[in-house]
Amino acid sequence: MGEDINIISLTKKELRDAILKNTYWDSDVIHMPFSKSKANWILRNERIDDHDICAIIGTENKTVISFIFLVPDIISTKTGTEKIFWSRRWWISKKYKDSILPTYTMSVAMNAVNNKAVVKFLGKDIEEYYRKQPFTEFAYRTRYYIIFNLDSNIVLTKINVLKNIKGIVKTLDNTSLTLISFLNGLKAKKKTKHLTYEYVSDVDELLWQFIAPFCKKDLIPKSKEYISWQIDNNQYTNALIRNKYPKKCLISSVYDRVYNSSYIIKKENTIIGFTSFLIRGNEVMVRYFICEDDYLELCANAIIENIVKLKATNIQTENEKLGRYIENQFIHLHNDKRKLYALAHNDMNIDFEHAIINDRDGNFA
Incomplete structure (x- = not known):
């Protein structure tokens, strides 16, 4: 990847600063990761701490070229509850679709959330990626x-x-x-x-x-x-x-x-x-x-x-x-x-056999 490419893990605190500085909403920005209204809504999530990651953003000369939207949440496990991160959007600029950027961006995301990631909606174009990763399919539904x-x-x-x-x-x-x-x-x-x-x-x-x-x-x-x-x-x-x-x-x-x-x-x-x-x-x-x-x-x-x-x-x-x-x-x-199914990293303590995901779970459109 080029020297001008920069990938950051955006925390709640950094998102708040970005809103104040208008970082992703300047007049010359073409692709906004999220609207400013959505960004302010993310900050109001009672389940997100200041240092929790809410997005992975890749830029090249201030142009957004990769983006993963992460929503911190709480999930019931076999032993209680734990913090997880819904992976809600994985976008890569057409320019870098066939490069290492998509997998590298996701690798950054998994490291940033300590593999505590859950995917509810899976596009057909990214199924192949997850099949090669240590994720478990669960919560089959229609x-x-x-x-x-x-x-x-x-x-x-x-x-x-x-x-x-x-x-x-x-x-x-x-x-x-x-x-x-x-x-x-x-x-x-x-x-x-x-x-x-x-x-x-x-x-x-x-x-x-x-x-x-x-x-x-x-x-x-x-x-x-x-x-x-x-x-x-x-x-x-x-x-x-x-x-x-x-x-x-x-x-x-x-x-x-x-x-x-x-x-x-x-x-x-x-x-x-x-x-x-x-x-x-x-x-x-x-x-x-x-x-x-x-x-x-x-x-x-x-x-x-x-x-x-x-x-x-x-x-x-x-x-x-x-x-x-x-x-x-x-x-x-x-x-x-x-037919749909969810995915969660194998490191998570979820009862994969009995877990059910409803319309209301992980639905942050």
């Missing part, structure tokens, strides 16, 4: 990616000849979403007419009393402060005219529409469920879907009613019961089901 429209972007990518009639394809895309949303919304409202929704921005004591029993056996211990931090909308930057915002953000926290929608579901003034999902553009990513099985049908219809109102084109969830219900009960044009 991700449901349910699409409610024609999705012209996918169609045009896969069928090149249709690019000649791009306008027609996009019209069919919009028409399919309008029709399917109308029919799904009609069906959902029949089930939800006796429900009320209380939209919230944080978790108070009353809501926590409802949520807590569902999270008692979570791999990642929860608290009302932790969940409030997770769903905090101050971590996002809404850039209404995105193409006028010149910077590229390596963590997708800058969008024309990006925020968490969190709400309590009530029946006859009694809490029966809690849902929180990220809406990013037209996509919905479920983070919390909490209810007893007896109320799953009502709460699933509630989420459909909400996403129809948002004109969302798809929903992603790793909640098997929710995914199956939506797949079987509502009109959609495609369901991209993918």
Whole structure:
């Protein structure tokens, strides 16, 4: 690697200094590791200490060329709890894709966190790397990616000849979403007419009393402060005219529409469920879907009613019961089901055989 390349392990304390100095947000910066709103949100994590690592950043002449996003957290182990670091993003500049920089950057990251790394989402392009490393696969699950429209972007990518009639394809895309949303919304409202929704921005004591029993056996211990931090909308930057915002953000926290929608579901003034999902553009990513099985049908219809109102084109969830219900009960044009697994370094004291990862664990999009 060249002499001008510099790779640093960014601690919480150093991130705070970087915000004050505007280090990664100057006007000449093209790739921001994260938006300033996301950076300030990282500092508010109650589980990060001043000297904990939150990112590995490689630069060349002040240009970011490599980046690994790390989120400090607490995990339940066979003997209690211990500090871990979620590896949430691993990005390398195209210029260095085929060099030693990707593996060197990850090596720096593993050393910086003493191998206490957990990976929840694994892109197909980096699976091969981890297979050669001392990591254990665990927490097998299915991700449901349910699409409610024609999705012209996918169609045009896969069928090149249709690019000649791009306008027609996009019209069919919009028409399919309008029709399917109308029919799904009609069906959902029949089930939800006796429900009320209380939209919230944080978790108070009353809501926590409802949520807590569902999270008692979570791999990642929860608290009302932790969940409030997770769903905090101050971590996002809404850039209404995105193409006028010149910077590229390596963590997708800058969008024309990006925020968490969190709400309590009530029946006859009694809490029966809690849902929180990220809406990013037209996509919905479920983070919390909490209810007893007896109320799953009502709460699933509630989420459909909400996403129809948002004109969302798809929903992603790793909640098997929710995914199956939506797949079987509502009109959609495609369901991209993918088997997922998490990875943790062999040095960690995790009960790999019985550990379960939920939507709400390690979900820091």
